[in-house]
Amino acid sequence: MKSPMASMSKLALAAALSAGIAAPALFAPAAAAKKEEAKPGYKLSPAVLKVAKPAQDALQANDLATAETNIAAVEAGASTDDDKYVAAALRYDLEQRKLAAAQQANPNAALDETKLAGPLATLYASPNTAPDAKARYAYRLGALNYNSKKYAAANQYLQQAQQLGYKDPNLPLLLVKSKIEGGDVKGGLADLSTVIEQTNASGQKAPEDYYRYGISRANAAKLNPETMTWLTRYVQAYPTAKNWRDVAIMFGLQQGSIATLDKDQKLDVYRLLRMANALADQAHYLDYAQTTRDRGLPGETVAVVQEGIAKGKVPNDANTKAFLATATAAAKAEGSLSGLEAKAKSAADGKLASQTGDGYLGQGNWTKAAELYRLALSKGAANADAVNTHLGIALTHAGDKAGAQAAFAAVKTQPRADIAALWTAYLNQSAA
Structure with a gap:
């Protein structure tokens, strides 16, 4: 029958x-x-x-x-x-x-996958579905819900796909995004860090977009410490000139930046961009040069303007020539700093030692600058964070990576701690 x-x-x-x-x-x-x-x-x-x-x-x-x-x-x-x-x-x-x-x-029309x-x-x-197929369906449902902005449901399905052993290169990042877009920004960023670490540990370099996504979501949520962490990680992993410029501008070189920097602090960011060969344009070069001139560092002023002219970023016009002539005359008049150095050594505090260290830094005498900054710290410099920042800069130029890292690590207050973190990222950067 x-x-x-x-x-x-x-x-x-x-x-x-x-x-x-x-x-x-x-x-x-x-x-x-x-x-x-x-x-x-x-x-x-x-x-x-x-x-x-x-x-x-x-x-x-x-x-x-x-x-x-x-x-x-x-x-x-x-x-x-x-x-x-x-x-x-x-x-x-x-x-x-x-x-x-x-x-x-x-081919250009948007596809409606909701059906x-x-x-x-x-x-x-269905109870008839095999585990491997169930994993595939969970992933597909997660992706569909994510595209429909149903982030909680998306995260639930994607987690189930992962637990069922589904393997897809997009799954880890999609899990992160569903968590972040669903409102758990800090948790998602922590997961993103894990994804990047696991990717790098596997022998593959985590894509640049992972870092950019972390920066954008942390910044959108106004999580300034987290944003700063992602900025430093980004330029350390992908240290192109453009990326250094983007990071510096987002950090503190434009209105509405993460940090509000004074002239001295901006100067140290400009110094970093110059070190990274990333000064953007005439505005950057001339603002940098004007700041060094105002701070009584004519040797650095001359070097910055000449570099800007040589790279075609600063026009060699009458105004530039006049500015450069004034700075050159001031550099010649400055002469040797040995007299100030002797007074700094006998001074009761570290103020003159710090100022003399700045003078040597402006002249590009990294060894002497480091010596005077260390002297200032030993005498109890009132502006220890600025002195340690400048000591780190001098040692970076001198090629003393370990010493520079130690100096930057000693910077504790904001925004100088973030400036020091960027310099540390420069020291630790990958090959571009």
């Missing part, structure tokens, strides 16, 4: 779903019929089986209109878990084919 339920190969259906858009093979070829009969199958009600085979045939022929009619009939007649599973598999196949056809017709969510959810929840 014929069973009231007909069967289809579970193996055939699983293969179809793993391919993503292939239709389930409802009937085995005649030559394989006996083998197929020996396999456990999905039991389909006669009403569903009657239209499921024509639906599959229409899909294989890419006759989407006929497939739609028959699949709708499958869905209407589905009464068991197996019926509903096959109906969802056919619907998912059809909707993907519709998307492919729409994209082929208009995939229903059949995917059915397949994911």
Whole structure:
């Protein structure tokens, strides 16, 4: 007596779903019929089986209109878990084919994938779904919910995909983004750090976009300490001239920056950009030069202007020539700092030693600058954070990486601590 339920190969259906858009093979070829009969199958009600085979045939022929009619009939007649599973598999196949056809017709049009969510959810929840397929469906549902800005649901599905062992290079970052866009910015940024560390540990370099995303989301949430951390990590990993400029501007060289810097603090950022060969334009060069002139550092003023002219960033016009002539005369008049150095050594405090160290720094005498800064610190300099910053700069130029790192690490108050962190990132930067 014929069973009231007909069967289809579970193996055939699983293969179809793993391919993503292939239709389930409802009937085995005649030559394989006996083998197929020996396999456990999905039991389909006669009403569903009657239209499921024509639906599959229409899909294989890419006759989407006929497939739609028959699949709708499958869905209407589905009464068991197996019926509903096959109906969802056919619907998912059809909707993907519709998307492919729409994209082929208009490659620039936005695709509406929301119709995939229903059949995917059915397949994911079905007791008939194998674990590996369940992982794929969880990932796809996570991606669909993310694109629909349903971030909590997206994160839930993506976590399940990860727990089920799904492997996809986009999964870790999508998990991070769903958490951040869902409102848990700090938690998501911590996860992003882990993703970057794991990627780097695997021998691959974490993409630049990972860092940019961390910066943008931390900044949008007004998490200034976290933003600063991401900025320093970014230029350390990708230290191009453009990236250094972008980071410096975002940090403190424009209105509305993360930090509000005074002239002396900006000067140390300009010095960093010059060290990184990243001064942007005439405005940067001339602001840098004017600041050094105002601070009584004519030797540095001359060096900065001459560099700007040589690199084509500063026009060698009458105004520039006059400015340069004045600075050159001041540098000659400054002469030797040995007299000030002797007075600094006998002074009761470190103020003159610090100022003389600044003079040597402006002249590019890194060894003497470091010596005077250390003297200032030993005498109890009132501006210890500024002195340690300048000591680190002098030692960076002198090639003493360990000494520079120690000096920068001694800077404790903001915003100088962040300036020191940027200099430390320069010392630790990867090859660009």
